Amino acid sequence: MTDLERRLTAIEDQLAIADLRSRYCHLLDGREWPAFIDLFTEDGVFEGLSAVRGRAALTEFFVQRVPAMTEEFWHFCSNGTVALNGDRATGRISMEYLSVMNGVSYISAGHYDDEMVKQDGLWRFAARRLTFYFLAPLHEGWAGRPFHNPAT
DSSP: OOHHHHHHHHHHHHHHHHHHHHHHHHHHHTTOHHHHHTTEEEEEEEESSSEEESHHHHHIIIIIIHHHHOSEEEEEEEOOOOEEETTEEEEEEEEEEEEEETTEEEEEEEEEEEEEEEETTEEEEEEEEEEEEEEEETTTOOTTOOOOOTTO
16 A cells, blocks of 8 residues: 555545444434444443443443433534544544533533444444533533433
8 A cells, every 4th residue: 555545545544433433322312313322332331320241232322321310412523633543543532512411501521532443334333432521401501511411
């Protein structure tokens, strides 16, 4: 592979990873579960409000438990970084999360730490780890509030 081909492949991979991360937000917010779960590898990991591994556990968590915690939610991600290493990549992306739980509007922020792999020409999450900085009722604000899960 020439230097130009390597550089072009790296650009294509970075664009595909940006698309993967965007589709994550859109499919999750739209509750399009089969397409959403397909964003993960067969043994993919999600760690956040819970830790789950594999598509069956991911499906149970996102299809059953997430909707039980919140009536509505919207994810907004920005400031993504990516470090490519062949068919593997790591990165961090900032996240703002708005939700409605028990009729109360919440605001939160945090970041995802991602491990991604390219399989059969498609990038997928091998692991996505969520760190919340805070989660607070919108009417109270977030100053000085550590993360807590009001659904528990």
